[in-house]
Amino acid sequence: MESLSDRQKMLLTLVIHEYTRTAVPVGSQSLVEHYHLDLSSATVRNELAALTEMGYLRQPHTSAGRSPTEDGYRYFVSQLLQQTDLPAETRRTISHQFYQMRNDSDQWMRLAASVLANQSRAVSLVTAPRPENAVLKHLELISTRGRQILMIMVMAGGEVHQKFFSMNEVYSQEQLSTTAAAITQAAQGLRMEDIVTIRPYLDETSQIILNSIIPELTQTTQPALSEVYMDGMTNVLAEPEFSGSEEARRAFRLLEERSMLDDLLSRSVVGSAVGGVHVIIGGEGAWEELRQCSIVLARYGLPGQITGTLGVLGPIRMSYGRSISAVRFLSGLLSELVSTGLAD
Amino acid sequence: MESLSDRQKMLLTLVIHEYTRTAVPVGSQSLVEHYHLDLSSATVRNELAALTEMGYLRQPHTSAGRSPTEDGYRYFVSQLLQQTDLPAETRRTISHQFYQMRNDSDQWMRLAASVLANQSRAVSLVTAPRPENAVLKHLELISTRGRQILMIMVMAGGEVHQKFFSMNEVYSQEQLSTTAAAITQAAQGLRMEDIVTIRPYLDETSQIILNSIIPELTQTTQPALSEVYMDGMTNVLAEPEFSGSEEARRAFRLLEERSMLDDLLSRSVVGSAVGGVHVIIGGEGAWEELRQCSIVLARYGLPGQITGTLGVLGPIRMSYGRSISAVRFLSGLLSELVSTGLAD
DNA sequence: ATTAGCACTCTCCTTGATAGAGTGCTAATT
DNA sequence: AATTAGCACTCTATCAAGGAGAGTGCTAAT
Numbered sequence: 204m205e206s207l208s209d210r211q212k213m214l215l216t217l218v219i220h221e222y223t224r225t226a227v228p229v230g231s232q233s234l235v236e237h238y239h240l241d242l243s244s245a246t247v248r249n250e251l252a253a254l255t256e257m258g259y260l261r262q263p264h265t266s267a268g269r270s271p272t273e274d275g276y277r278y279f280v281s282q283l284l285q286q287t288d289l290p291a292e293t294r295r296t297i298s299h300q301f302y303q304m305r306n307d308s309d310q311w312m313r314l315a316a317s318v319l320a321n322q323s324r325a326v327s328l329v330t331a332p333r334p335e336n337a338v339l340k341h342l343e344l345i346s347t348r349g350r351q352i353l354m355i356m357v358m359a360g361g362e363v364h365q366k367f368f369s370m371n372e373v374y375s376q377e378q379l380s381t382t383a384a385a386i387t388q389a390a391q392g393l394r395m396e397d398i399v400t401i402r403p404y405l406d407e408t409s410q411i412i413l414n415s416i417i418p419e420l421t422q423t424t425q426p427a428l429s430e431v432y433m434d435g436m437t438n439v440l441a442e443p444e445f446s447g448s449e450e451a452r453r454a455f456r457l458l459e460e461r462s463m464l465d466d467l468l469s470r471s472v473v474g475s476a477v478g479g480v481h482v483i484i485g486g487e488g489a490w491e492e493l494r495q496c497s498i499v500l501a502r503y504g505l506p507g508q509i510t511g512t513l514g515v516l517g518p519i520r521m522s523y524g525r526s527i528s529a530v531r532f533l534s535g536l537l538s539e540l541v542s543t544g545l546a547d
Numbered sequence: 548m549e550s551l552s553d554r555q556k557m558l559l560t561l562v563i564h565e566y567t568r569t570a571v572p573v574g575s576q577s578l579v580e581h582y583h584l585d586l587s588s589a590t591v592r593n594e595l596a597a598l599t600e601m602g603y604l605r606q607p608h609t610s611a612g613r614s615p616t617e618d619g620y621r622y623f624v625s626q627l628l629q630q631t632d633l634p635a636e637t638r639r640t641i642s643h644q645f646y647q648m649r650n651d652s653d654q655w656m657r658l659a660a661s662v663l664a665n666q667s668r669a670v671s672l673v674t675a676p677r678p679e680n681a682v683l684k685h686l687e688l689i690s691t692r693g694r695q696i697l698m699i700m701v702m703a704g705g706e707v708h709q710k711f712f713s714m715n716e717v718y719s720q721e722q723l724s725t726t727a728a729a730i731t732q733a734a735q736g737l738r739m740e741d742i743v744t745i746r747p748y749l750d751e752t753s754q755i756i757l758n759s760i761i762p763e764l765t766q767t768t769q770p771a772l773s774e775v776y777m778d779g780m781t782n783v784l785a786e787p788e789f790s791g792s793e794e795a796r797r798a799f800r801l802l803e804e805r806s807m808l809d810d811l812l813s814r815s816v817v818g819s820a821v822g823g824v825h826v827i828i829g830g831e832g833a834w835e836e837l838r839q840c841s842i843v844l845a846r847y848g849l850p851g852q853i854t855g856t857l858g859v860l861g862p863i864r865m866s867y868g869r870s871i872s873a874v875r876f877l878s879g880l881l882s883e884l885v886s887t888g889l890a891d
Numbered sequence: 892a893t894t895a896g897c898a899c900t901c902t903c904c905t906t907g908a909t910a911g912a913g914t915g916c917t918a919a920t921t
Numbered sequence: 922a923a924t925t926a927g928c929a930c931t932c933t934a935t936c937a938a939g940g941a942g943a944g945t946g947c948t949a950a951t
Contacts, residue, residue, distance in 0.1 A: 230913050243925050248914070266913050266931040307711055341720075343687050345701055353707055355699055357691055365699075365707060367651055376685070436780070437799045446790075455781045574944050587894050592945070610900040610944050 207254075212283055214250050215259055219271050219279050223520045226443045228268030273485040273519070276497070280482050280523050287524055289322065289532050297532070301540060308332070311540065312432040315513060315533055320435025322529035323499070325517030326458070329432040330468055332504045332511040332541050334358050337395040339420075342387045344379040344412070352379070354419060359392075368419055374412065382409040395421055431464050435515075442518050444495060453492045458516075468500070468512045480531050485519055495519060499526040501534040504541045513537065551598075556627055558594050559603055563615050563623050567864045570787045572612030617829040617863070620841070624826050624867050631868055633666065633876050641876070645884060652676070655884065656776040659857060659877055664779025666873035667843070669861030670802070673776040674812055676848045676855040676885050678702050681739040683764075686731045688723040688756070696723070698763060703736075714759050718752075726753040739765055775808050779859075786862050788839060797836045802860075812844070812856045823878065824871050829863055839863060843870040847878040848885045857881065 207215070217238055221229045231247040234240065240247065251269050254260045259275035262268075271279070288294070297318055304310055312329050319327035338359035345353045350373050356364045386409070389401040398420060402410055436455075445451035457463050467490070481500045486493035493516075500514035513534055515526050551559070561582055565573040575591040578584065584591065595613050598604045603619035606612075615623070632638070641662055648654055656673050663671035682703035689697045694717050700708045730753070733745040742764060746754055780799075789795035801807050811834070825844045830837035837860075844858035857878060859870050 228913090232913075244913095245915095245925055245927095246923085249924090252915080262914090264932060265915090267933080268913065340691075341689055343689065343699070345685055345687065345699070347684075347701055347707075353701060355687070355689075355709075357689055357697060363691075363697055363709060365709065434803065437796050437803060440796050440799060452781050452784050455784060459778065459781060572944090576944075588944095589894050589896095589946095590892085593893090596946080606945090608901060609946090611902080612944065 207257075207278075211250055211254055214247065215254055215271070215275060215279060216283050218251070218254075218260060218269055219275065219520075222270050223522055226520060228263055228270045230268035233268070271520075276484050276519065276523070280484070280527075284524060284527070287528050289528050293322075294532060298536060301536060311537070312430075313434075315537060316432040316434035319513065319515055319529055319533055320438060323515040323517065323521070323526040324435070324438045325515040325521055325526060326436055326439050327432075327434045327513070327515050328464070328468060329513040330511045331430055331432075332509045332537075334509045335507055338392060339387075339390050339395060339398065342383045342390070344383040344416070346374065346376045346379055349373060352416075354416060356420070366419055368416075370412070370415055374408075378408060379412070382412045385409050386413065431461070431468070433458065439517055444518050444520075450495050454496055454516075457490075457492045467498075468514070479534065480527050481514075482523065482527070497521060497523075499523070499530050501530050503534040503537040505538070509541060511537070511541075551601075551622075555594055555598055558591065559598055559615070559619060559623060560627050562595070562598075562604060562613055563619065563864075566614050567866055570864060572607055572614045574612035577612070615864075620828050620863065620867070624828070624871075628868060628871070631872050633872050637666075638876060642880060645880060655881070656774075657778075659881060660776040660778035663857065663859055663873055663877055664782060667859040667861065667865070667870040668779070668782045669859040669865055669870060670780055670783050671776075671778045671857070671859050672808070672812060673857040674855045675774055675776075676853045676881075678853045679851055682736060683731075683734050683739060683742065686727045686734070688727040688760075690718065690720050690723055693717060696760075698760060700764070710763055712760075712763050714756070718756065722752060723756070726756045729753050730757060775805070775812070777802065783861055788862050788864075794839050798840055798860075801834075801836045811842075812858070824875050825858075826867065826871070841865060841867075843867070843874050845874050845878040847881040849882070853885060855881070855885075 214234070217234055218229050221234065221237065231244040231251060234247055235242060235244050251260060254275075255262060255269060259272060259278055260269040261272045261275075263270070289297075300314060300318070301311065304314065308331055312331050316327045316329045319329065339356060340359045341357035343353075343355040343357075345355070347353050347367070350370045352368055352370055354366045354368070356366075358364070382405075385405055386398075386401065389404050390398050393401070399417060402413060405413060436458075439445055440451065445454070457467075479501055481498075483493075483498040483500065485495070485497065490496075495518060496516055497519050498514055498516050500512060502510050502512050504510035514530055515521075517526065558578070561578055562573055565578065565581065575588040575595060578591055579586060579588050595604060598619075599606060599613060603616060603622055604613040605616045605619075607614070633641075644658060644662070645655065648658065652675055656675050660671045660673045663673065683700060684703045685701035687697075687699040687701075689699070691697050691711075694714045696712055696714055698710045698712070700710075702708070726749070729749055730742075730745065733748050734742050737745070743761060746757060749757060780802075783789055783798075784795065789798070801811075823845055825842075827842040827844065829839070829841060834840075839862060840860055841863050842858055842860050844856060846854050846856055848854035858874055859865075861870065
């Protein structure tokens with residue numbers, strides 16, 4: 204692949220910028236006028252023809268303007284987009300909002316989704332932080348009604364799981380508390396999978412209780428179909444390529460299908476990465492429903508300990524600069540919050 | 548208001564049925580043909596003219612067919628719609644799905660939202676069951692990291708609240724457990740607001756801890772901005788009156804605004820009630836953004852003890868029969884689940 | 892009371908003509 | 922050798938005009 208001249212790079216950038224703004228194929232003359240270029244439209248035309256030849260631009264039909272191809276966007280994101288940050292003012296405001304808030308994971312996620320949606324003007328997706336290898340720190344068993352039990356697990360990372368279930372028999376709260384305390388002590392520092400090994404160290408009743416709760420224990424932390432927080436759907440509904448057409452519903456259906464979403468977010472490896480931020484343009488072949496969409500994703504948290512994912516999903520012609528900087532900033536901020544939350 | 552003849556009632560029903568199906572104003576001739584009426588189009592025309600006169604039908608312009616007015620729908624829902632149930636087969640399948648599932652409130656709500664959306668082919672809204680007057684049954688305080696505390700409240704109804712916060716000093720887990728046990732015992736059967744009154748009965752350290760957690764205690768259960776489960780947004784996106792127009796976004800923005808939603812669901816008193824199910828047609832004046840929408844709502848649970856809300860939101864020309872029967876069935880089913888959950 | 896018949900109205904779709912934006916190519920200019 | 926002015930050509934979007942279709946209201950006949 205031959206490389207682009209500086210002027211071609213500039214023109215590609217301008218075409219993308221203009222097309223992002225208007226959603227209409229952009230012509231040589233309008234480019235010259237709108238950006239006060241020191242070139243004639245004929246020259247621009249020649250360059251655009253070259254870029255089209257190379258596969259970075261596309262013409263809906265002869266005698267129409269040009270719009271960027273997926274490859275055009277990829278080149279732009281990986282080569283031309285210089286890293287920008289959100290304005291300092293904005294960053295401060297956002298940080299404030301997070302720190303002002305009680306240390307409540309649910310609230311944080313909600314706020315993150317809301318901020319991300321507003322900044323990127325696309326759909327935002329945020330998953331709660333999840334421990335990568337679960338280590339139990341504290342266990343509580345609480346009788347709620349009859350044989351129904353509430354189990355609460357505090358993990359080494361500081362986050363909490365709770366789970367209801369029914370026992371085969373009724374146990375007193377005293378018995379349950381004793382067992383929970385015993386398990387807590389014995390399982391100190393053990394990984395979830397290894398908790399069975401403590402059985403010999405417990406008294407008889409505790410063993411019976413442990414047997415009942417083991418499936419719950421492991422199941423709860425293992426697949427952990429993590430909840431996905433979402434916001435800003437009205438943003439993308441307003442975009443011309445989604446209003447009215449069939450295409451919008453396709454993408455939305457994907458968002459309503461939890462399992463899809465989970466898969467989508469966990470595959471954040473695909474696509475080109477820029478400073479920890481992954482950009483998936485036009486579904487990259489893997490996602491038929493997302494052919495008209497792009498995704499900007501990042502992980503956050505403490506790698507190896509506790510991590511989550513956040514990102515935005517929008518039309519291919521979204522503003523990558525804005526999205527990437529928003530995602531980058533928020534992933535940094537959330538990482539910070541997660542780790543100070545642990546250290547505090 | 549003069550009352551309708553039987554024939555007028557039938558014709559109104561047919562017009563509504565047809566308009567629900569096609570979203571196009573329906574004319575006399577097409578009515579006669581489509582439903583094989585034993586009448587001429589002229590007669591039907593006269594009757595339709597009368598219904599239009601009375602305000603139950605509307606003509607977009609002279610020489611167009613008729614569509615129902617809001618009043619037409621109200622009359623239909625309150626007077627003409629005979630109560631139907633979901634098919635027995637369907638009811639059984641749905642019940643099975645619920646009972647097959649672990650007693651997990653979060654899962655139930657998700658399933659309820661999904662089923663409701665599928666049955667009604669509209670947007671479904673479900674709130675988790677909430678105690679109407681909060682009575683504490685069991686309290687746990689768990690140290691997670693340093694001064695950070697996890698507080699868990701089990702309410703008399705059996706449901707659970709958890710909350711993180713930081714204390715001013717570090718306390719040992721033993722101290723916290725002792726205090727929690729003391730408070731649990733002393734506060735037995737007390738309403739949340741009256742919990743301050745137990746302070747004199749505690750030892751000194753417990754008093755200090757109690758002081759720190761009282762704001763958290765009351766605040767957590769009071770406003771309880773209940774989480775709303777939602778599903779089926781793609782259903783309504785497909786409807787012609789929402790595709791493309793500005794109107795869709797207006798309604799969706801409302802759905803993304805949590806506070807609005809809460810307000811909306813709690814005002815379930817407005818509108819005509821049919822067997823515990825409330826129907827709000829065209830926003831009933833109160834909701835500007837929902838002028839094009841109707842809502843079918845019901846409460847579920849044990850009145851006075853623990854209740855939640857569920858409903859569907861769709862275009863005015865939704866199928867009220869289907870929506871109402873789905874909402875009615877699910878509210879009954881959830882009520883049952885909630886109360887057996889308590890009795891179990 | 893019902894209906895057949897008819898004149899009239901309004902929308903929607905098709906057709907044809909036109910303006911506008913854009914292209915590619917060639918020849919002139921720097 | 923790169924740039925640009927000029928020109929012929931292409932394709933779309935828009936608008937007006939005309940006709941088909943669906944519907945209405947009214948009157949007179951059944």
